Amino acid sequence: MTAVRGTVIASILVAAGGLFIDTAHGHQAMPTDAQPSGWAYPPSCCGGDDCQAVPDKAIGEVLRGYIIHATGEVIGYADTRIKVSPDGVTHWCASARTKRTICLFIPPKGF
Template sequence: MKPKHAVDCKLYPLCRCHVGCRADDVGERTPGERLEGATLLALVAAVFLCAGALLAASYARAHDALPTAAQPHGWSYPFACCSGYDCREVADKAVGEQSEGYVIVRTGEVIPYSDTRIRNSPDGEFHWCSVAGANDGRTICLFVPPRGF
């Protein structure tokens, strides 16, 4: 339905039907133009919200061990061991055993079996937490799989 006069033009945002249309006045926006600005603002807000959600999610994941067959949903490192980037799964050969305790092969650090830094590994894999996540750092926690008999 086409507007009959200038008053009807306000009801039809895309109307540019005739010379007397008030929607064509200089400095006045049509409802459609206002909608475009609001849509752009909503898009920008949505982008910022998504970026914030991704940052928050990545921070939360920093304390989580990756899923394994034994723990398909993963598990969380305790805050006493990990401040976001200190812990990671390591290969079995990265941790040795001696009569004195576990040995971190890369650093040569020996952690006695009675040390409170040794924790049971929920997924049956070795996980090493070192200061600042450095490969040559001091051990904060060592998660060990159950020992075989």
């Protein structure tokens, strides 16, 4: 009975998480006008659900680099975790446990 209850609770939590975050399954970004079929996140950035498109206001710029407003983390401009976004949308890949940035996809200027 406890195992069944645990499975039901886990299923509810997974379903509820989908209501709040627009994520793609696997290593796939959601389709956009620039990439109508979506695009694949590199496996080094995403463990299946670590990556998501984020609103432009979720990531800011400071003198030293990009700031993740949700965590206060600053990613320096020369950091290898910064990647060019192929669809013109900002994508943030972060550890589900620590929220530490794995990769940050930034649209090219003027995209």
